[in-house]
Amino acid sequence: MNTFLKTLDAIQVGDKVVGYNPTGRLHKAARDGDLAEVRRLLIRGSCHVNDIDKKNRTPLHYACAYGQAEVVAFLVKNKCNIHLCDSDNNTPLIKAIQQQEEECATILLENGADVNIQDPNGGTPLHHAVCTxxxxxxxxxLLHNANIEAQNKDGCTPLLLALKENKRRMAEFLIKAKANIHAVDMRGRTALMLAVRYESPDITKLLIERGIDVSAEDVDGGTALCYSVASGCNM
Known part of the structure; x- marks a missing residue:
């Protein structure tokens, strides 16, 4: 697993987001989707819409992580800061994407969430969507102007990341969405090299049909054919 994936600090097990557990009343209410309690706490003034916990997570982070779209909409309507990052530099949008909470993500996107913000490893929201x-x-x-060519710290565009993580459906989608098939990562590896390396024959065929350079060399002088021989995946 690469360094980008290691930054995903929470995984979904049943209905619980492991490692993402609130302690404060407002954060708990946001996690549970208790809109009446969220409203009561804010009206009373005992909590603020942007209150953070010890890991800099706001109520919006918790609502997004647990798919509480009604709470997300209410917090946004009440002028919460949708751009705040938690201690892992995840915005609420990234959190919603990590947990595949599309309704929550949509609300944020429609209210101006930064679609190209990068986490400490250079991952954008689109990189996170690739991983899911x-x-x-x-x-x-992409409809909200995500940069399809953004590179993380490994030099991976979303397409290259999809190939490295063997997300074939995503790779095909990105190619058809006009991702640059000639991009290379920090090691000079092309999409074709990665498709061959990770045994994706359908993607390999698609890349060749789209005119990718089959003779390109990585930083060590390896070509796609070298990768093909090493992996046993025919080009």
Whole structure:
């Protein structure tokens, strides 16, 4: 697993987002989707819409992580800051994408969430959508002007990341969405090299049909054919 994926600090198990557990009343109410309690706490003035916990998570982070769209809409309507990052530099939008909460993500996108913000490893919301293999979310991000050529710290565009993580459906989607098939990562590897390396024959065929340079060399002088021989995947 690459360094980008290691930054995903929460995984979904049943109905619980492991490692994403609130302590404050407002954060708990946001997690539980208790809109009446969220409203009561804010009206009383005992809590603020942008209150953070010890990991800099706002009520909006929790509502997005747990798919509480009504709470998300209410917090946004009440002028919460949708751009705040938690201690892992995840915005609420990234959190919603990590948990594949499309309705929450849509609300944020329609209210101006930064679609190209990068986490500490250079991952954008689109990179995170790639890791979930959710083409519907990816399409929505592109509709809101996500940079399809953004590079993370490994030099991976979303397309290259999709190939490295063997997300074939996502890779095909990005190619058809006009991602640059000639982009290379920090090691000079092309999409074709990665498709061959990770044994994706359908993507390999599609890339060749789209005119990718089959003779390109990585930083070590390896070509796609070298990768093909090493992996046993025919070009």
């Amino acid at each position: 293999n959710n083409t519907s979310l990816a399409a929505k991000l």
